[in-house]
Amino acid sequence: MVSKKYLKDYNVEKRTDEKGRVRSRAVYVGGYYSFAPPVSRADRLIILLLTILSDIAFIGVFMLRTQAARIWFVMLPFVLIMIPLYLLSIAAFSLMFAKEVMIRYDAERIVGRLSPASLISAALAAVSFAGFVISLLTSGGESFIDDVIFCILALVVAAGTGVVMMKFRRVKTVKTDKTIDLEEEREY
Numbered sequence: 001m002v003s004k005k006y007l008k009d010y011n012v013e014k015r016t017d018e019k020g021r022v023r024s025r026a027v028y029v030g031g032y033y034s035f036a037p038p039v040s041r042a043d044r045l046i047i048l049l050l051t052i053l054s055d056i057a058f059i060g061v062f063m064l065r066t067q068a069a070r071i072w073f074v075m076l077p078f079v080l081i082m083i084p085l086y087l088l089s090i091a092a093f094s095l096m097f098a099k100e101v102m103i104r105y106d107a108e109r110i111v112g113r114l115s116p117a118s119l120i121s122a123a124l125a126a127v128s129f130a131g132f133v134i135s136l137l138t139s140g141g142e143s144f145i146d147d148v149i150f151c152i153l154a155l156v157v158a159a160g161t162g163v164v165m166m167k168f169r170r171v172k173t174v175k176t177d178k179t180i181d182l183e184e185e186r187e188y
Helices: 004-009 041-061 072-080 082-096 104-138 145-168
Strands: 010-016 022-028 032-036 172-176
Touching (some): 041 145, 072 104, 082 104, 082 145, 104 172
16 A cells, blocks of 8 residues: 555556456556666675664663663653664665665655654663763662663664664765666556
8 A cells, every 4th residue: 555645656457368357557657767876786785784683782771670660761762762663674674675766655764764763762862871870970870780781782773773873874875867676566
């Protein structure tokens, strides 16, 4: 299903099959896009691995029994990381498997989500880490091994998503004259 924004990128083509039934087919007629500057395979892999590492660190925080779980101004920003981290994961996987030339939907999904989602994730993880450090300093400095692991995992999320943002911040998509053959055209 195509959203309203991309509706003008498709035409409906009707044809009759051998049994006399009318078949409708959506044909892409929009523009084709590519990355400028091109994103190397190594950078794509680094972005994907850092995103997976951030996902694992995010999940790991919730497996700990830490003082941070009892402090709302520490955990609230960390819980809010879930949404941009999810969007970042989708964009990183899409980037990894994106071709040199892509349709407008794919180009906007990758570029429009990767940098903002990584920036928001890094900022929220940094706020959560700073809140925990402040609460540790004001409460007398009692910490447990789980608290140290929380700090490390929060820093992993902040650093991982921050590096993703730094690697992808200058990448844009530009319209190209090249075309691709869409193998998976749907018939209705």
